[in-house]
Amino acid sequence: MPAQGLAEITKLLEGRSRIEVRAICIEALRRWHRDDPSQRVVAMHGAFGLYACRLMIQESKASFNENDAKEPFLYNQADPALAPVMEFVWWLVRAALAIPELHVLKAVGSISGGGIGQHAAQVLSSGQSTSCTFDSPTPASDS
Numbered sequence: 495m496p497a498q499g500l501a502e503i504t505k506l507l508e509g510r511s512r513i514e515v516r517a518i519c520i521e522a523l524r525r526w527h528r529d530d531p532s533q534r535v536v537a538m539h540g541a542f543g544l545y546a547c548r549l550m551i552q553e554s555k556a557s558f559n560e561n562d563a564k565e566p567f568l569y570n571q572a573d574p575a576l577a578p579v580m581e582f583v584w585w586l587v588r589a590a591l592a593i594p595e596l597h598v599l600k601a602v603g604s605i606s607g608g609g610i611g612q613h614a615a616q617v618l619s620s621g622q623s624t625s626c627t628f629d630s631p632t633p634a635s636d637s
Contacts, residue, residue: 543567
């Protein structure tokens with residue numbers, strides 16, 4: 495089932511190189527972290543999709559609704575248009591910079607690994623990731 499906004503996100507990503515998409519995704523995460531530094535979980539169609547869509551909409555001066563355009567980040571992860579975005583997300587996981595919270599929707603795909611405390615690189619999935627938890631050093635306490 496195509497999510498609302500798939501045509502919009504396809505147009506926003508059209509003609510962009512994988513390097514450009516990676517830069518947009520990195521900047522989206524930077525802005526999300528700047529705006530909410532205490533948050534460690536970013537939803538694919540929440541903050542991550544929203545911030546990435548905002549950047550692309552502003553850059554292209556498109557008149558798309560960012561709230562609609564972010565939905566495919568969750569519901570259409572397997573769509574070829576989102577391949578560069580998902581390549582970036584899974585690169586974060588393989589680099590152990592993010593730990594996906596995986597949910598297989600409608601019995602599509604399979605998951606192995608991902609147990610509590612298991613290293614992110616040991617998680618394999620052919621399902622959809624709804625959010626990622628980002629690892630970052632915990633500031634040392636002053637006590």
